[in-house]
Amino acid sequence: MNVPTNLGFTVKDIAKAVQRRDVIIVIDVLRCCSTIVTALANAAEGVTPTKTVREARMLHNKHPEFILAGERRGIKLKGFDLGNSPLEFSPQNVEGKHIILTTTSGTKAIISSENAKYVLTGAFLNAEATAKAAVRIAEQERTGISLISAGTNGRFSLEDFICAGAIAKSFPVDIIGHSDAVLAALLAFKQARQSLNSILQSGYHARYLVSQGFEEDVKFCSQLNVFKLVPFLNGETIVPLNGSLLFY
Amino acid sequence: MNVPTNLGFTVKDIAKAVQRRDVIIVIDVLRCCSTIVTALANAAEGVTPTKTVREARMLHNKHPEFILAGERRGIKLKGFDLGNSPLEFSPQNVEGKHIILTTTSGTKAIISSENAKYVLTGAFLNAEATAKAAVRIAEQERTGISLISAGTNGRFSLEDFICAGAIAKSFPVDIIGHSDAVLAALLAFKQARQSLNSILQSGYHARYLVSQGFEEDVKFCSQLNVFKLVPFLNGETIVPLNGSLLFY
Numbered sequence: 001m002n003v004p005t006n007l008g009f010t011v012k013d014i015a016k017a018v019q020r021r022d023v024i025i026v027i028d029v030l031r032c033c034s035t036i037v038t039a040l041a042n043a044a045e046g047v048t049p050t051k052t053v054r055e056a057r058m059l060h061n062k063h064p065e066f067i068l069a070g071e072r073r074g075i076k077l078k079g080f081d082l083g084n085s086p087l088e089f090s091p092q093n094v095e096g097k098h099i100i101l102t103t104t105s106g107t108k109a110i111i112s113s114e115n116a117k118y119v120l121t122g123a124f125l126n127a128e129a130t131a132k133a134a135v136r137i138a139e140q141e142r143t144g145i146s147l148i149s150a151g152t153n154g155r156f157s158l159e160d161f162i163c164a165g166a167i168a169k170s171f172p173v174d175i176i177g178h179s180d181a182v183l184a185a186l187l188a189f190k191q192a193r194q195s196l197n198s199i200l201q202s203g204y205h206a207r208y209l210v211s212q213g214f215e216e217d218v219k220f221c222s223q224l225n226v227f228k229l230v231p232f233l234n235g236e237t238i239v240p241l242n243g244s245l246l247f248y
Numbered sequence: 249m250n251v252p253t254n255l256g257f258t259v260k261d262i263a264k265a266v267q268r269r270d271v272i273i274v275i276d277v278l279r280c281c282s283t284i285v286t287a288l289a290n291a292a293e294g295v296t297p298t299k300t301v302r303e304a305r306m307l308h309n310k311h312p313e314f315i316l317a318g319e320r321r322g323i324k325l326k327g328f329d330l331g332n333s334p335l336e337f338s339p340q341n342v343e344g345k346h347i348i349l350t351t352t353s354g355t356k357a358i359i360s361s362e363n364a365k366y367v368l369t370g371a372f373l374n375a376e377a378t379a380k381a382a383v384r385i386a387e388q389e390r391t392g393i394s395l396i397s398a399g400t401n402g403r404f405s406l407e408d409f410i411c412a413g414a415i416a417k418s419f420p421v422d423i424i425g426h427s428d429a430v431l432a433a434l435l436a437f438k439q440a441r442q443s444l445n446s447i448l449q450s451g452y453h454a455r456y457l458v459s460q461g462f463e464e465d466v467k468f469c470s471q472l473n474v475f476k477l478v479p480f481l482n483g484e485t486i487v488p489l490n491g492s493l494l495f496y
Contacts, residue, residue, distance in 0.1 A: 157428055
């Protein structure tokens, strides 16, 4: 069976992916999607993304028991409980808690995908698990897979592109029809995989994060296949993909 | 000195490159830019690109002594002297001749760049020469360099992306500030360089060309640094870049 795969470089590519009824994998390595998978792996109950800071605050007013988290320009917002560093989303901080998250690019990309039936979030931390889940769903639904990079302020992002290659590397070779962009990402990942952290640090957004003191975040987010968990957008909230969801 | 480099994936990215006053390198490996450099290396006098078939025919009516060349859907046009296969542009066919060329993506991208002061065309065949010329001009003019992939019907093209990496590989390391897309293309080229022909053949447009009987073209266009010649858009006609042009 042939599952066509596509790769979009920015949020602008989401509309076409939704039109094609593709399974969408939103990728934002630095740091939104790395943070989400870490939070859920550390037993957060769910993550509700919002596009704007205002929406995040309003939702928190309704639910003051939720954790309010997020960033603009990489920095934790005033009055927020947490920023967007995955290292903050420890079991002590998030276990059993519901999180509201707003970030510059990632949460916007996730929300822009909400009309798709299946939206997963991918990062290096869960590349293989995400790939396998997406292929399973795409086969079942007889659709394609669109990898969507959240981008950096609407621009092409090195780390998301390489991560798209990492995810595509885990698609079974025999069933996938890759677009040119997916083939290119695969090449880049194969070249980068032996020194992911240092190559990621050459990218624009990683350099910015390092300049803001987040070098440990970049290191953490460069780790491959640490988690088997796949975050899945269920209505307005991201939860771990439940195997049974796939077969209802 | 820092020369910022950018990479645009389709013709849509040209406007910004022109605005930035960048030196533009149009890349269309399969086959327009490979054909142009081959024609000029085989002593064609010049190549005038046109956007439409109609314009090509009109120009030929004015100048019946010119060679009329080009394709749509990869196939030579009715009544044309040559198609768009670089192998046709032999010394016997083109020496001392002026060529009118219209292709699906490449000539459109070149013409869309005409408001830039410096437009070069790049391919694997002349990657290093193009890179060195572009850096020399960019340093002199204190501008950046924009690599622009002509794309395949407005879509990302594997071979042009890898070729952008091949060109970027010849930029001097110490003076270049690469965008994320250029860094990604460099990774892909490093991974692909040992088997360029077979990797190019996995791409969408190469598969189409092979299906139309043009496998030899794909092979020919996969060769690295065969020519030292750099095609340069001078007014409406592409001619070999003359060293003296750079220092007037």
